[in-house]
Amino acid sequence: MPWWVWLIIVVIIIVAVIGGVLAVQARRRTGGVIISDRNKGTR
Amino acid sequence: MSILLRSSEINKLPVVTFAGEDIAQIKDVMYAAHGGRVGGFTLNGRGLFAGPLKTALAWETVVGLGPDAVIIQDESSLTPTESLLAAMQSSGQPPGDILGSQVLTDDGAALGVVIDVVIEVAGDGSSQADVVGYEIDPAEGWGRGTNPMLIPLPDTLSASGEHLMVPAAAREFVTDDLAGFGAAVDDFRAHLRLRGRG
Numbered sequence: 001m002p003w004w005v006w007l008i009i010v011v012i013i014i015v016a017v018i019g020g021v022l023a024v025q026a027r028r029r030t031g032g033v034i035i036s037d038r039n040k041g042t043r
Numbered sequence: 044m045s046i047l048l049r050s051s052e053i054n055k056l057p058v059v060t061f062a063g064e065d066i067a068q069i070k071d072v073m074y075a076a077h078g079g080r081v082g083g084f085t086l087n088g089r090g091l092f093a094g095p096l097k098t099a100l101a102w103e104t105v106v107g108l109g110p111d112a113v114i115i116q117d118e119s120s121l122t123p124t125e126s127l128l129a130a131m132q133s134s135g136q137p138p139g140d141i142l143g144s145q146v147l148t149d150d151g152a153a154l155g156v157v158i159d160v161v162i163e164v165a166g167d168g169s170s171q172a173d174v175v176g177y178e179i180d181p182a183e184g185w186g187r188g189t190n191p192m193l194i195p196l197p198d199t200l201s202a203s204g205e206h207l208m209v210p211a212a213a214r215e216f217v218t219d220d221l222a223g224f225g226a227a228v229d230d231f232r233a234h235l236r237l238r239g240r241g
Contacts, residue, residue, distance in 0.1 A: 022091075025091065025092060025094070028094050028095060029068075029070065029087050029094065029095070031050075031051075031054030031055065031069065031070045031071050031072075031087075032054075032070075032071045032072075032140035032141075032142050033050045033071065033072050033074070033140060033141050033142055033157075033160045033174075034071045034072065034073040034074070034085070034139065034140055034141075035073075035074060035075075035076050035139055035140075035141050036073055036074065036075055036076060036082060036128070036131035
């Protein structure tokens with residue numbers, strides 16, 4: 001295969017890896033609202 | 044004087060010490076199923092590649108909570124996340140995220156799905172914070188259109204698992220505007236107290 005085909009393949013792999021890492025990281029950092037069952041008192 | 048904040052506005056707020064150090068970012072808001080009192084926050088590290096921290100912030104150590112930052116004394120205010128979660132859990136079951144949970148009235152009608160939570164921060168931003176309402180995507184059967192609605196909660200709310208129960212009377216006090224939501228919560232709670240007396 002010509003060198004530029006390898007170059008395109010390498011670029012695609014790098015972009016996919018970076019995209020995957022960013023997606024996983026965004027998911028890990030996503031916040032929420034956690035409800036606990038311990039009675040902390042009412043007003 | 045109190046302020047109303049959505050949990051989505053609190054998530055990602057920077058945690059700043061008195062020395063001006065920006066040490067973490069809010070990840071999750073933790074609150075008690077009975078009473079709705081905010082017990083603390085789990086934290087993310089600063090920066091895009093930092094993940095969740097193993098330390099959390101108990102509400103007792105928060106000096107101030109406002110729309111732009113959470114203020115603490117210093118880094119010693121942080122506690123291990125596991126010990127804070129254990130302090131808030133009595134059943135041993137893992138705590139659950141209520142975003143995406145279904146809201147049901149006590150007469151069995153589905154009102155919608157929780158997309159956000161409204162938190163009232165009392166006084167100077169450090170004395171107390173309570174969950175006072177849910178922002179929901181209305182259920183089709185309710186006939187309130189598709190715009191998000193704010194639904195007030197009683198001051199002795201009860202919630203667990205996938206379904207969140209609210210009194211049927213809450214339907215009469217829904218609003219789509221956070222500015223008028225504080226009054227809706229007060230009216231709703233006054234209505235419940237009157238009904239309880241009658």
